Amino acid sequence: MSVQFSGWEVVDDGACFPGVLLAPAQKPQNKGVYKMFHGTSVASARAIIAGGFKQSSGGMLGKGVYMSRDMKKAAHYPLSSNPNDRVIFELRVRVGRVKRIDKDNHPLQMTWSSHGYNTAWVPPNCGMISVPSGLEEDCVFDPKRVKVVGIAKAPTDAIEKELKQLLAKTSKQGKGGAGDHKDVCSLCKRKTQQGTHHIKQQCWNCGQNICILTSKHFCQRKP
Numbered sequence: 001m002s003v004q005f006s007g008w009e010v011v012d013d014g015a016c017f018p019g020v021l022l023a024p025a026q027k028p029q030n031k032g033v034y035k036m037f038h039g040t041s042v043a044s045a046r047a048i049i050a051g052g053f054k055q056s057s058g059g060m061l062g063k064g065v066y067m068s069r070d071m072k073k074a075a076h077y078p079l080s081s082n083p084n085d086r087v088i089f090e091l092r093v094r095v096g097r098v099k100r101i102d103k104d105n106h107p108l109q110m111t112w113s114s115h116g117y118n119t120a121w122v123p124p125n126c127g128m129i130s131v132p133s134g135l136e137e138d139c140v141f142d143p144k145r146v147k148v149v150g151i152a153k154a155p156t157d158a159i160e161k162e163l164k165q166l167l168a169k170t171s172k173q174g175k176g177g178a179g180d181h182k183d184v185c186s187l188c189k190r191k192t193q194q195g196t197h198h199i200k201q202q203c204w205n206c207g208q209n210i211c212i213l214t215s216k217h218f219c220q221r222k223p
Contacts, residue, residue, distance in 0.1 A: 032094075032095055033093065033095075034069065034093050034095060035069070035093075036067040036093050036138060037067060037068055037069070037071045037073070037088050037089065037091065037152055038065070038067040038068075038077075038088070038089045038148075039073075039074035039076065039077030039088050039089075040078060040087055041078055041081060041085050041086065042086075042154075042159055045087040046163070049163065049166045049167050049170055050170065052144075053143035055141070055142075055143055060122075060130050061101060061110070061112070061137075061139035062109070062111070062113065062120075062139070063113070063141065064120070064139040064140055064141045064142075065141075065143050065146050066137065067093065067138050067140070067146070068135060068136050068138060069138070070124070071088060071152060071153075073136065073137060074088045074089075074152075075153070083155070085155065086155060087151065087153065087154050087155070087163065088151070088152040088153040088154075089150070089152065090148070090149055090150035090151065090152045091146055091147065091148060091149065092146075092147045093140060093146050093147075094118075094146075095119040095140065095145070096117075096119055096145060097117045097118050097119070098117065098118070098121050099112040099115070099119070099120050099121065101121065101122050102123055102126040102128070103127070104128050104130060108120075113141040117141075118141055118145065119138055119139065119141070119145075120138065121136075121137075121138050122136065122137040122138070123136060124136040150164075151163045151164055151167070185198045185213070187210060187211035187214060188211035188213050190213060198211045198212065198213055199211070205219045206219035206220060208220070
């Protein structure tokens with residue numbers, strides 16, 4: 001006896017999950033949530049955990065928060081600083097709309113954010129003179145899209161412990177940031193990103209209301 005059913009199974013690009021880890025050479029997909037790294041000083045690390053990121057006044061890609069999916073890149077920052085004063089954050093980043101910047105004097109190198117893009121992406125080994133390391137780099141215009149989720153590296157065990165305690169305390173206070181979830185979809189039961197509700201549609205076969213991110217749906221057998 002054959003069995004017939006209608007339904008689907010889907011996999012999304014990570015936008016509703018804590019984060020997707022891509023290799024540095026992989027292009028980030030629009031609206032995805034990704035794991036990245038940011039290098040900073042110990043003092044700045046404390047300030048960022050307490051109050052969030054602040055937009056830089058400038059840089060190779062203009063204003064924004066600079067980071068990389070390559071931890072080796074983040075390990076060089078702050079530039080010209082003492083290695084014993086460097087901390088590497090693990091981040092969760094909502095990239096939004098992404099613009100690829102892959103050559104020096106790119107027409108949108110400094111103005112991508114004013115053209116509707118949320119993130120600028122410099123791929124690795126693209127030949128830009130301004131990136132002598134050849135390592136991947138990202139710049140996110142809105143600091144609210146970036147959230148510290150862990151300490152990837154600290155100069156001493158004591159500092160790492162202190163920063164992790166600060167991070168845990170801040171997280172409990174419920175401060176906002178990239179990927180914070182405020183609601184749960186009533187249909188698929190997945191957490192929704194802040195300000196982004198899941199789209200709901202009727203199944204074309206049985207008429208049941210279904211979230212388009214429901215991983216599996218099987219129509220009920222009709223009598």
